Amino acid sequence: MAFLQTHLPALLDGLRTTLQLTVGGALLAAALAAVAGLGRRSPRRLCRWPANVYVEVFRGTSALVQLFWFYFALPLFGVSLPALATGVLVLGLNSGAYGAEVVRSAIAAVPAGQWEAARALQLDERQALFRVILPQALPMMLPPAGNLLVELLKNTALVSLITLSELTFTAQVQRAATLETVPLFALTLAIYFAAAQVLLAGVRRLERHVTRHRRGRA
Amino acid sequence: MIWSWEYAFEVLPELLAAFAVTLEATLAGFALALVLGLVWAIARMAPLRWVSRTASAWIELVRSTPLLIQLYFLYYVLPEYGLTLSPLVIGVFALGMHYGCYTAEVYRAGIEAVPRGQWEAARALNLPRRAVWLRVVLPQAIPPTLPVLGNYLIAMFKDTPLLAAITVMEMLQTAKLIGAGSFRYLEPLTITGVVFLVVSLAASSAIRLLENRHAVRR
Numbered sequence: 001m002a003f004l005q006t007h008l009p010a011l012l013d014g015l016r017t018t019l020q021l022t023v024g025g026a027l028l029a030a031a032l033a034a035v036a037g038l039g040r041r042s043p044r045r046l047c048r049w050p051a052n053v054y055v056e057v058f059r060g061t062s063a064l065v066q067l068f069w070f071y072f073a074l075p076l077f078g079v080s081l082p083a084l085a086t087g088v089l090v091l092g093l094n095s096g097a098y099g100a101e102v103v104r105s106a107i108a109a110v111p112a113g114q115w116e117a118a119r120a121l122q123l124d125e126r127q128a129l130f131r132v133i134l135p136q137a138l139p140m141m142l143p144p145a146g147n148l149l150v151e152l153l154k155n156t157a158l159v160s161l162i163t164l165s166e167l168t169f170t171a172q173v174q175r176a177a178t179l180e181t182v183p184l185f186a187l188t189l190a191i192y193f194a195a196a197q198v199l200l201a202g203v204r205r206l207e208r209h210v211t212r213h214r215r216g217r218a
Numbered sequence: 219m220i221w222s223w224e225y226a227f228e229v230l231p232e233l234l235a236a237f238a239v240t241l242e243a244t245l246a247g248f249a250l251a252l253v254l255g256l257v258w259a260i261a262r263m264a265p266l267r268w269v270s271r272t273a274s275a276w277i278e279l280v281r282s283t284p285l286l287i288q289l290y291f292l293y294y295v296l297p298e299y300g301l302t303l304s305p306l307v308i309g310v311f312a313l314g315m316h317y318g319c320y321t322a323e324v325y326r327a328g329i330e331a332v333p334r335g336q337w338e339a340a341r342a343l344n345l346p347r348r349a350v351w352l353r354v355v356l357p358q359a360i361p362p363t364l365p366v367l368g369n370y371l372i373a374m375f376k377d378t379p380l381l382a383a384i385t386v387m388e389m390l391q392t393a394k395l396i397g398a399g400s401f402r403y404l405e406p407l408t409i410t411g412v413v414f415l416v417v418s419l420a421a422s423s424a425i426r427l428l429e430n431r432h433a434v435r436r
Contacts, residue, residue: 060415060422062376065390069411072394072403076220150282157284161383168287181294189283189291196282 003183007174014170015191021087021156021166022199026149028092029099036096037103038129051100058097064158066090071162087159087166095152102144106137139211146203150196157192167191226405229396233409236392243310243388244375250314251374252367255321260351262326273322280319286380288312293384309381317374324366328359368425372418389413 032054039051058066067090074081081089110133118128160169171188175181261273280288289312296303303311332355340350382391393410397403 056419057415060418061411062379062390062414064379064382065407065411065414068390068394068403069407072397073407076404154282154284157286158380160286168284168290171287172290175290175294181291181298185287185291185295188287189279192283192287193279 007184007187010170010174011167011188011191014165014167017164017166018156021091021159022153024088025091025095025152028088029095032092032096033099033103036100040100040104041107055097055100058094063094063155066094067158067162083162083164086162087164091152091155095148098148099145102141106140107133109140110136139207142203142207146200149199149203153196153199220404222405225402226409229406230409232396233389233392233406236387236389237413240378240388243306243313243378243381246310247313248371248374250310251317251321254314254318255325258318258322259325259329262322277319277322280316285316285377286383288316289380289384305384305386309384309386313374317370320370321367324363328363329355332358365425365429368428372421376414376418
């Protein structure tokens with residue numbers, strides 16, 4: 001009990017920063033994934049190429065290398081961001097690249113007949129995408145998006161290495177102060193585990209929400 | 219121009235030497251992950267309830283907590299039990315343990331894809347349990363999983379920079395130290411990123427080749 005009283009408040013404080021990183025990174029990633037995922041399917045080369053380069057570069061390099069690059073090398077170009085902003089930016093860019101593939105493959109999985117039917121009904125490209133294709137693609141995106149969200153949560157631990165005091169960093173500091181390594185890290189692991197379960201439960205709920213019409217109570 | 223080619227070529231040999239450590243950690247870690255994954259996958263399908271429950275709880279726990287914390291845990295806890303290992307060995311062990319829980323799921327999918335009739339036929343032929351697994355099920359289950367396993371190999375490769383956190387002198391850590399020594403981070407960090415990008419792009423096209431060959435043979 002005394003152990004929890006000493007350590008839990010600090011760890012929960014760290015958890016708050018971890019969750020800020022997760023939510024900020026996820027929002028940025030969702031926007032980037034949508035833009036790059038659609039961009040990769042564009043018939044225009046000027047849209048397709050930047051999206052392809054973005055996805056390949058951020059999926060092809062290590063998240064930690066990206067983080068260090070943005071933290072150490074970006075200031076040389078005159079851009080100096082605080083650690084939290086760097087963390088959100090890199091986590092968002094990294095997960096967004098993986099998310100773009102989720103968006104792209106979900107859209108590709110909608111049968112071609114749906115596009116043809118939309119065209120036959122005189123819907124323009126935009127209406128076809130937003131009214132016909134995306135509502136069918138979205139439920140397919142959610143399960144892999146949930147996995148990516150957990151990956152994002154796990155990747156926030158990397159930001160501790162650029163000295164932002166999120167959950168992992170806090171655990172390290174407390175360990176150095178008290179040397180109660182085993183219970184401290186076990187508690188930290190449990191907090192991460194619980195946070196991941198909460199996120200997954202949230203995604204499952206969202207999944208039920210977007211597929212509600214399939215169960216006949218639209 | 220901030221980028222100096224002269225400096226870049228000066229630091230290149232040291233970085234490439236450190237890349238050897240990165241590769242070593244990747245290959246050794248993956249070999250361990252392949253073995254551990256098979257053990258977990260089979261344990262998870264064990265007829266004994268407590269065995270399969272424990273295995274799935276373990277997989278779930280490891281998969282939803284950050285590798286970095288797991289690394290710290292092993293790094294600080296093992297010496298408390300009198301087990302002093304080099305950081306590289308601990309890193310390899312942590313990578314193998316972490317990714318073993320991912321490969322376990324891949325194997326499981328492969329094993330479940332083996333038609334029931336194969337199990338029944340093996341039992342009808344009175345094959346001993348060992349032979350059912352080694353001679354009938356696994357030879358059919360594993361080849362289709364190779365591309366997916368390959369993707370986890372690439373993912374693990376991109377996670378090896380985390381070993382820098384437990385003082386392993388792999389490529390990223392070397393780049394950071396070079397940067398700290400000369401106050402020039404841009405070149406070493408960019409080279410590190412490019413090496414990761416080139417190797418993972420090459421590896422993913424090799425996997426696509428493997429995938430296609432497998433698809434043709436079917």
